[in-house]
Amino acid sequence: MSAVATTSKFKENAHDALTDARLQGALVHARNFTVRRAAAAERLPEFEALRDNARAVKDHTLAHLDLYLEAYERKVVESGGQVHYAQDAEEARRIIIELCRSLGAKSVTKGKSMVSEEIGLNQALEAAGIEAVETDLGEYIIQLRGEAPSHIIAPAIHVTKQDVEQDFRKAHRDLPATRDLSEPEQLLAEARSVLRARFLAADVGVTGANFLVAETGTSIIVTNEGNGDLTQILPKAHIVIASIEKIVPTLEDAAQLLRVLARSATGQDASVYTTLSTGPRRPGDPDGPSAYHVVILDNGRSSMLGGEFEDMLRCIRCGACMNHCPVYQAIGGHAYGWVYPGPMGAVLTPSLIGVAEGGQLPNASSFCGRCEEVCPVRIPLPKMMRHWREREFERHLSPAPFRYGLGLWAFFARRPTLYRFATDLAARAMHLAGRGKGRFSWAPLAGGWTQYRDLAAPEKTTFQSQWRAKSGAVK
Amino acid sequence: MAGEKRGGEVSAREAIFANVRRSLGVTGAEEPRRFESEARLAKAPPGVVPKRGQGGAEARIATFKAEAERAAATLAEVAALAEVPGEVARFLRENNAPATLRMGTDQRLATMPWSVTPLDILHGPSDGHDLNAVSVAFAAIAETGTVALVSGADNPTTLNFLPDNQIVVVLRSDVVADYESVFVRLRETYGKGGAPRTVNFITGPSRSADIEQTLLLGAHGPRRLHIVIAG
Incomplete structure (x- = not known):
């Protein structure tokens, strides 16, 4: 079992979300994404051709996944890093905790990683007596609140600035109670200074990966805040946690996907920081981690290959499907009850945690088809939701x-x-x-x-x- | 290595590869598949490359400037490397920044006449207490107004993230059309299949929109990115 799911209570969750006035107010902000994505796509004449090729890159990679994984592993080892394999969430947590212990780590900073949410890493680190600090502003906010992300790229989109002010006043008790925290600027400045100290004190940095490049043994992350970089360059060790389908063959292939990723996610032509990391620091390097580990997680994905849900493994986690989904817009991400919300979550969740627990999600769709229209790698999400509905019916799981x-x-x-x-x-x-x-x-x-x-x-x-x-x- | 064989059990690695191959219906030994994947790794075909960044040197520089400004970077152009220190001093003064500047051991920076400015120069990586730093870009990408920096003593990676004011010097001859051109240069410098510890593609100063989708500059990284095109 991974992060705790409340997916089987989807109907109750959705009902609560619809009647939550505070949440409904916060969700209005999610609609900006659709306008920005449309403008970014409009500005690039090659956008549709890039989407076609992004799909082709992913399909080619999945069809040769074993071979590219082998090539990737070889290059990581050549560059002085180590690769670890985890079949499930429990194994991934154990590997990371063992690594942290062997490095004598007391404090771990984290870049934003959905896979680390999937394996419930923070709770496991805390249980092992290791402090885990989320450093992406949105992730930091929800960590203080003890919540799960409600969106895969904007984890705190369900939270208002008044909520953040309250959370910061409760968490940052050493700061003067009379300080003004009414505006986002002041909240960001406070988070920056509090987290700067945590970055400098951390023993290990854990990041996810948007892509793993077989050609060079490189992990790639994209961020706008720079937190993923401070997470990996300051501590003595950098641990990357990534799932098997993040592999791409070459740097050129990664560039194809990067061109559709930021545009589909935030409507930016490029994220502020796209960082390529290969192994630990080199002789003569004055900074960077001394150790580099990659934990490659399967957690049910290898069984999706070759089957009717294989297309889902193309997903690059941009969030466009949920941004454009009328159901997500109405209920937000928490109602989906596990790590991945929206249409991509409705397809992926039953694959990863089982149709008995996640089988309700594929019903959370009006089949309007917008998710498929905007998906940068053209995943037929409605068709796959229908497959799940059929399975749910066949297995007598529907009410x-x-x-x-x-x-x-x-x-x-x-x-x-x-x-x-x-x-x-x-x-x-x-x-x-x-x-x-x-x-x-x-x-x-x-x-x-x-x-x-x-x-x-x-x-x-x-x-x-x-x-x-x-x-x-x-x- | 974790996930290796323990007491005769199948290792996680073996189990994952076996399951991937079972699902794909392959053994991993098929020659045509091996040939196809090895050919792709060797040739690294470029795919779809946007026209936006293409063109002669002047066109590339013009596109680079326009795109970098869209990403909220500021820009200046100087005729020669020797004029960089004056421009850096002007930028810092104008933003009321202290007259200190950290840099790595890059020869091009070392030979610039910093003594004509009032700036106190510090060398080496940042420990988090520097407000200003200058680096030289490995390349700059017209397509998205992006600077590419590589790790090492010449231009330490910490200078890209810890200071408030990040200044990047771009040589005119280093402005390329697209990401693919940078990959070609990386292979020339580090060998095919090789890479420096870190390559940072940086497009504008750090930012966050995590609070009510209000876009704010200066999240965890630099609050300003100033690019000086020189040469």
Whole structure:
């Protein structure tokens, strides 16, 4: 088991999120992402061609993953680093804790890493008596709050500045109580000075990786704050935690993906810091870590290769799918109950923690298709959500009323005459009942729908009978 | 190495490779697959490269300047390396920064006439107490207004992140079109398949939008990035 999941309670979580006025206020800020992404894509004529090639790079890599992993490992060792393999979260935590202990580490700084969230690293380090300090501003805020990230690139997007002020006043008790913390500028300045001391005192720095380059044995991270760099250059050891699908063949291949990553994520042409790290410090280097370790995590991914969810392994964690998702926009990331929210989370979560726990998430979709439209590596997210729904149904995991309802529908659908008769009757009845407004604000058995929006009243006749009347019957 | 064989058990490494190969339906020994992956590693095909950064030297420099400014860097151009110290002193004075400056052992910096300025020069990596530092870029990328710096005693990596004011000298002849051109230069300098400990691609000063999506400059890294194009 990895980070603790509340995914099986998705419905309750989503309901709570919809009625949380504070959260709804904070989520408004998430919508800026869509405007910025569109502008960045518009500004680069090659953007669509880059998306096609980004997909091709990933598909090629996945088809040769064993060979590129071998090549990558060889180059890391050549450059003086060490590679460790972890089949699951428990093994990854154990390796990192053993490394920290062997280095005599008391304090660990961390760059933002979703894989470290996935394995629940902070809690494990704390339990082992090692202090873990998140250094990305958003991650630092949610660490103080004892929360999980609610977005893969903007982890504290659900938090307001008033919340941050309260959190900082509680955490930074040695600072004067009368200080002004009302504006984001002041909050950032305080975080910068508090965390600067932590950077300089850390024994080990842990970062994730956006890409691992087989050609050179290089790990690449992108950040805007510079925290990932201070995390890795100041302590005596740099530990990279990354999953197997982060491998790319060459630096050129990484550049293809970098060009679509920042644009899809924040709408920047390039993140402020794109950092290539290869091994520990070299003879004559005056700074940088003396030791370099990479922990490569599988945690269920190798089983996704070659199957119907393989496409999901192309994901480069930009967050565009959740930024453009009407469901995510309405409920935020915490309702999804595990590490990865939004459409990519709805597909990945059942793969990684099982359909029994995560099977509800693929239902959190209106199938509008925007996620697939904006995905930089063109992952067919709606199609894969449908695969999960099929599996959930096959395994009798969907709720009884849903199954009976579907059974009832199937009974009629297999008897066309009866089906036409019944739907004609229903359409007429509902049309009559909804005559006034053309919509219902309440309907029997549809409270879950009408609580948040109206149900449109149907036309007087069904589509099929209108089609027949226009003599458009299939020839 | 963790994850190695313990008491006859299959190691994590072996188990992961076995599972990857089982899922892909391969053994890992197939010649065509090996040939294809080795050829890609050897040739490193460039893929789709945007036109934006392309062009002659003057066009590249113009694009580089425009893109760097979009990323909130400031720029200055001087005719010769000898004029860099004067420009650096002016920039620091204008921003009310103290008259101290840290740098590495890069020969091009060492031969500049710093004594004509009032600046106190410090050498070596930063311990976190420096407000100003200057480095020489390995290259600059027109496509995104990015400077590329490599680690080493010449230009220590800590100078790119700890000071408030980061100043980067870019030689006119080092402004290239795109990332791929930097990779070519890296291979020329460090050998194919080799790399320095750190390559930093830097586009503007540090920033964060983690509080209510309000974009603020000067997160953990420099608050200002000043680029001096010289030569």
